[in-house]
Amino acid sequence: MSDAPTFAIERFTHEGATLVAQESGEGHDLFVLIHGVGMGRSAFAELEGLLDDIGRVVAVDLPGYGETPEPGRVLSMEENADVVAAYLSDLTAGGESPRIVVLGHSMGAQVALEVAARHPHLVDALVLVGPTVEPGARSAVRQLWRLIRDIIPESPRVIAVGAREYLRAGPRLLAKVRAVMVHRPEDTARQVTVPALVIxxxxxxxxxxxxxxxxxEALPDACLREVAEFGHETMIRNAGPTASLIREFLADR
Structure with missing residues (x-):
């Protein structure tokens, strides 16, 4: 018999934008995993299996990524956050109130910040893994050059996953990158009220x-942790250290 996890797949549409959510696991905690630009929920394949023994794990494809259709236009970080929040409201309506942990990687960290700032009643803790993009480096060309330098030493698995998902992101990828560049996460961070872990x-x-x-430092209650010897795509290459830091962070709360 196979020990492969069983996933429930759901499509959810809010104001014309559709996301795909993949759920596994059980428990009181609810983890919501939000991917980076050009990626999709497959980036969390290993991390899901390392968290689903302590809670329900939901990994999403944001509108226009992974298996979702392109919305009428490229969404801003704030608009992506509103879609995620609408889905979370629907997911938790009428049942027990779980502890909701919203995790974002790369661009997903910017979306996660907006979920926590704009919809604080839906978030109990925040995890930002490889959060982008700092002031002074908000240039698509600069970020692409950094990404190339970061990925070169990575494993073939990381490169294969990244290449597949970037192709699936479609012809609007440059416009999606621009949406990332105009966002100001340092401003949004000051509006967050929940505990946060930055990795x-x-x-x-x-x-x-x-x-x-x-x-x-912009977040009111946050700690920073580093994963030794890893780059930007640490969760794809080896999600173990990230999962351990998340468990440690939540155990203290």
Missing amino acids: RGERDILVPVEWARQLT
């Missing part, structure tokens, strides 16, 4: 340590 790969070229510290 940075020690070798993450896209997320300089100075920026990770600045963002952590």
Whole structure:
């Protein structure tokens, strides 16, 4: 018999924008995993299996990514957050109130910040993994060059997953990158009221340590942790250290 996890797949539409949610696990905690630009929920394949023994884990494809259709236009970080929040409201309506942990990777960290700031009643804790993008580096060309330098030493698995998802992101990928660049996460962070964990790969070229510290300090209740010897795509290459940091963070709360 196979020990492969069983997933429930759901499509949810809010104001013309559709996301796909994949759920596994059980428990009082509810983890919501939000991917980066050009990626999809498959980026969390390993992390899901490392958290689903302590809670329900929901990984989403944001509108226009993964298996979702393109919306009428590219959504801003705030609009993506509103879609996620509408889905969360629907998911938790009428049942027990879980502890909701919203986790975002890369661009997903910007969306997660907006969910926590705009819909604080839906978020109990925040995890930002490799959060982008710092002031002074909001250029698509600069970020692409950083990404190339970061990925070069990564494993074939990381490169294969990234290549597949970037192709699926479609012809609007550049417009999606621009939506990331105009967002100001340092401003949104000051509006967040829940405890937060910021995780940075020690070798993450896209997320300089100075920026990770600045963002952590902008959050009212946050701590910064580093994963040694890893870069921006640490969760794809080896999600174990990230899962351990999340468990430790939640155990203290």
